Amino acid sequence: MSVAPGSGLPASQIPDLVLLDAVELSWLIRRREVSCVEVLETFLAHIDRFNPAVNAIVSRADEAKLLDQARQRDHELDRGDHLGWMHGFPIAVKDLSDAGGFPTTKGSPILTEQIATADALHVRRMRDAGAIVIGKTNVPEFGLGSHTFNPVFGTTRNAYDTSRSAGGSSGGAGAALALRMLPVADGSDFMGSLRNPAAWGNLVSLRPSFGRIPDEGFLASLSVVGPMGRTVRDVAMLLSTMAGPDDRAPLSVEQDPELFTGRLERDFSGTRIGWLGDFDGYLATEPGVLELCAESFGAFAEIGCEVEPVTRPLPIERAWETFLLWRAWMVGREHADLHADPATRALLKPEVVFEIESYQRLTTDDISRALDGRAEWYAAVAELFGDYDFLLAPSAQVFPFDADQRWPRQIAGRAMDTYHRWMEVVAPWTLSGLPVVNLPVGFIDAGLPMGVQLIGRNHAEWPLLQLAHAYERATDWPHRVLPPLLR
Numbered sequence: 264m265s266v267a268p269g270s271g272l273p274a275s276q277i278p279d280l281v282l283l284d285a286v287e288l289s290w291l292i293r294r295r296e297v298s299c300v301e302v303l304e305t306f307l308a309h310i311d312r313f314n315p316a317v318n319a320i321v322s323r324a325d326e327a328k329l330l331d332q333a334r335q336r337d338h339e340l341d342r343g344d345h346l347g348w349m350h351g352f353p354i355a356v357k358d359l360s361d362a363g364g365f366p367t368t369k370g371s372p373i374l375t376e377q378i379a380t381a382d383a384l385h386v387r388r389m390r391d392a393g394a395i396v397i398g399k400t401n402v403p404e405f406g407l408g409s410h411t412f413n414p415v416f417g418t419t420r421n422a423y424d425t426s427r428s429a430g431g432s433s434g435g436a437g438a439a440l441a442l443r444m445l446p447v448a449d450g451s452d453f454m455g456s457l458r459n460p461a462a463w464g465n466l467v468s469l470r471p472s473f474g475r476i477p478d479e480g481f482l483a484s485l486s487v488v489g490p491m492g493r494t495v496r497d498v499a500m501l502l503s504t505m506a507g508p509d510d511r512a513p514l515s516v517e518q519d520p521e522l523f524t525g526r527l528e529r530d531f532s533g534t535r536i537g538w539l540g541d542f543d544g545y546l547a548t549e550p551g552v553l554e555l556c557a558e559s560f561g562a563f564a565e566i567g568c569e570v571e572p573v574t575r576p577l578p579i580e581r582a583w584e585t586f587l588l589w590r591a592w593m594v595g596r597e598h599a600d601l602h603a604d605p606a607t608r609a610l611l612k613p614e615v616v617f618e619i620e621s622y623q624r625l626t627t628d629d630i631s632r633a634l635d636g637r638a639e640w641y642a643a644v645a646e647l648f649g650d651y652d653f654l655l656a657p658s659a660q661v662f663p664f665d666a667d668q669r670w671p672r673q674i675a676g677r678a679m680d681t682y683h684r685w686m687e688v689v690a691p692w693t694l695s696g697l698p699v700v701n702l703p704v705g706f707i708d709a710g711l712p713m714g715v716q717l718i719g720r721n722h723a724e725w726p727l728l729q730l731a732h733a734y735e736r737a738t739d740w741p742h743r744v745l746p747p748l749l750r
Contacts, residue, residue: 277443277749280305285446285497289348292340299336299351303329303395306353310397310444316748317420317429319438320355320445322366323398329353332395348500348524350393352446357436358399359406359451360488362386365396370404370413372610373601384512385449385476385488385505392504400435400448405598407614409459409659409686410670411435414612420666422464422746423712427663430460436491437464441746446492447501453486454590455658455689461491461701462658462714465741467498467731470692470699472722476505477512485589485693493741495700495732499523502724522725527732532567534730536717537651540572541660542579546688547674549661555713556657559704562737563655568730570655577643579691585636586690587621587681588629595622614682637694644695648720653730658701658714660688692716698724700731703740710747712740 280288280302291297307326314320336351356362359369361379363386368374382390390396404413411419411434419434421427422441429438433450437460440448450457452470461468468491473483490501503523508515538560541548560570595618601607602619611619647654661671671685672678679685692699698721701714717734719727 278305278309281309281443283446284494285352285492286348286494286500288352288446289350292351293345295340299333299340300330302351303333303353306444307397313442313444313748314439316425317422317438317442318417319401319419319429319435319442320398321358321401321416321435322368324365324396329395329397336393336395345393347392347504349389349504352394353397354389354394354448355398355400355436355439355445356386356396357433357448357450358402359432360386360449362396362399365399367399368415369406370402370415372414373607375415383488384509388504388507389449400433400439402433402435403431404612405615406432406451406453406456407594407612407618408432408670408682409455410666410668411460412666418666421663422748423706423710424663426666427711428463428666428668430463430659430663432456433460433468433491437461437466440464440466440491440493442748447497448491449488449501449505450491451486451488452693453594454683454693455686457489457491458658458689458699458701458714458716459686462703463663463712465703465712465744466701467492467495467703467735467741468701469498469502469724469728471502471506471724472516472698473696474512474514474516475502475698475722475724477507477509477515479511481513483514483696485593495728495735496527498700499527499728502728516722518722523728525725527729529726529729529733530567531730531733534568534653535651536563536568536570536653536655537573537647538570539654539656541657542577545579546660547677547679548657549674551707552657552660552662552713555707556704556715559655559702559715559734559738562734565737566733573647573651573654575647575650577647578639581636582640582691582694583687585633585640586694588625588633589637589694591618591621591625592630592633594618595620599623617682640691640694641696644691644697653727654718656692656716656718657688658716660685662707662709662711662713689716692718697721698727700727702731702734703738705740706744712744
């Protein structure tokens, strides 16, 4: 009989409320079959029991104040005021985004005293839909690296094997979702930060197109905010809350986000999917990754799709060079001031320093090459969509690795020349700006999960989610295989 750390209770004694899909929980709350106070108390007790095993949720709010908010949510329902589908939901916000009244540490000792005075836009939208912010989810320092550890809160561990990494940078969100400590979660993605933790947590996530979830500015950032969940329906519903145009975001998509609350069922007979794999040996992959991902082909065939290898040559090496330029330009510039001050520079981890120093070496010609390279890659991918309706690729090049390891130095005997080269498989799709869903594909014999990136056309999140839903109905991995602590 397995016992959850620190609980003294059999792991099988898991409250039914936390095992519900988010849409099911929402329905029970709206029908008054369960109170918001009961929901909050149940989730907080579940977090107390399981969070010590993975260290996913940090900066917890005072429980008495949270219960006051839950009572307020119940009073609102008494008056007939239902704020939205997240009414009474406990949520924890990724610690790269502001939630008013909570610290935004970004995993850095430099920022531990930084308390947000207002919500980020997507956080405000979740609160307006009725959610209660209970804390933050852990991240790597400044979100850099697909392994969640930092000197402020420590390491977040994988829900399926607590000796392994949960991925990153939305690693805390992923581990919390996998262990049913949250109904849904927000994340963000520059270099797989929504896709990698979902793949390693047997979860669903969506990296949306540029502008789908508004961001200020006239330049389409490579970093986007997006939803994570255990089902496609939950992810679609959270997207409906986070998405929608905003006057402060000139590039935001002018489309009613109510679209994402619609019927996901659709016939996909005759749909063509292009499998990219390791780009004909260009990417190093751990043995078993490609084989496990290829097992998803049968489920796609079951719903009427045809998966075939992409044979068209693509400028994949040029895409990586372009990605590095954009990465240095955007990440290095953001943190350059911290590097300029010797006192704060000494507190930065090497990966942050790497990006800043790369930024400082950039020339105007480099910026021009970054712009041209991005356009070139997008054009190449657009041609692919003349042959295929969707594209498919692994979500990671390795399975979850030892949590005490900083990052994989080599894969299948090939050395990784940067701290993030081992996640190169996600970079081309970040560069393209296209929407990408991570879908679970199962487990290797060691019990470690993996996922695939399902890639859609620009701003075509809805058909992408519909195909993801059809695949989910044929596989249902998140419900079929719970983390060992919950069995």
